[in-house]
Amino acid sequence: MPELPEVETIRRGVEPYVVDRRISRVLVREARMRWPVPPDFAEQLRGRLIVGTSRRGKYLLLHLDNGDRVLIHLGMSGRLLVLDQGHPLIKHDHVDIELGDGKMLRFHDPRRFGAVLLWRHADASHPLLAGMGPEPFSDEFDGDYLHRMSRGRSAAIKSFVMDGRIVVGAGNIYAAESLFRAGIRPTRAAGDVSLPRYRVLASMIRDVLNEAIMQGGTTLRDFAGADGAAGYFQQDLYVYGRDTQPCRSCATPIRRLVIGQRSSFFCPRCQR
DNA sequence: AGATTCGCCTGAGAGC
DNA sequence: TGCTCTCAGGCGAATC
Structure with missing residues (x-):
């Protein structure tokens, strides 16, 4: 079950493959998760450049060039894999974020306790992140x-x-x-x-x-x-x-x- | 306000 | 082999 170290491991694994890559296409096969994937998710992401990644608690964030962010939570059975486009589908492969270079991020989550959300204009705080305690590695935490x-x-x-x-x-x-x-x-x-x-x-x-x-x-x-x-x-x-x-x-x-x-x-x- | 319980899900493993 | 049952659990929402 992904906790902070697992999410951080995934973030570090994903980052070199996504930063400075442009999203060419998004496929949502299953929108029903902890919260539904927004109906316009694919449309909003298409053509956007990913400019960075970060993590808040167990949320993985993809920073887009227009100020939006993609929020990904792995729940307890979620996986996020970097694969070549066209990689064979298996059960519970719910979302693909395809990149311009032929790679893609594939979100897979049998139990669907996870979430894939779009955080529009991420300057204001997101309801799911507001009220979260400090990061364990921050100065505030001792x-x-x-x-x-x-x-x-x-x-x-x-x-x-x-x-x-x-x-x-x-x-x-x-x-x-x-x-x-x-x-x-x-x-x-x-x-x-x-x-x-x-x-x-x-x-x-x-x-x-x-x-x-x-x-x-x-x-x-x-x-x-x-x-x-x-x-x-x-x-x-x-x-x-x-x-x-x-x-x-x-x-x-x-x-x-x-x-x-x-x-x-x-x-x-x-x-x- | 703090503490506790519920509900969402499927797969693995146990028992029959 | 195949069915049914139990358990696993992140975490927001509901309830106590």
Whole structure:
């Protein structure tokens, strides 16, 4: 499932193929996703030059020469591949953005939790991006910030850290891994965690995300980079998906429980 | 306001 | 082999 490192991996993979390329044609085979692809999407994109890419949280943005931006969210089963035009279609290939040089971006998403949207005149803030918390690599994000935001909150720290209004990009896998590294039990009430521990946590969140980006993301089921290659961070997971297996640090069996409707993994000995 | 639950989807895997 | 059932989950919307 694409979280921040996976989206960043895809962005880096896609960027060299799309920047300074002109969109020659867009094909929308399936518009029904998290939100429908706008009816005039293809028409609006045709002839536009892509001038850059960026990422906000788990949204991938293509910057167009007229100030519009394409918003792409991969949901949990989405892929964005760079292919040659005419590449054989498979089930769930929903959108193609063809470029002038014979390449194309192909959006594929079996579960259709993803989205492909057009953000017209991107000078004003987009409703889906407004209200998002800071990027984990920004100056604004640190232990003091987390500590300040968490005061008076009774929710589990794992839910708190996964809340995109607090900080973006810490999805289920990376929240679990960050909390393990910080030695914090995921069920602990966010408001009860001390400043020093939040400082460790903030730095672990950044470390985990950074390492995952360097490994090309985590491939558990669906994820692939823009070239179709798998990521490798799953080899470095300490707790996620390791229910009943021995903790890599102390050999105590890893435990699984459900927090906020999501499966959560932790070491009962290393995390307090 | 904060916390919790719901709903959107399909594929993989388990069980029969 | 093939069916049915359960689970996975990002995240906005609805509800408590």
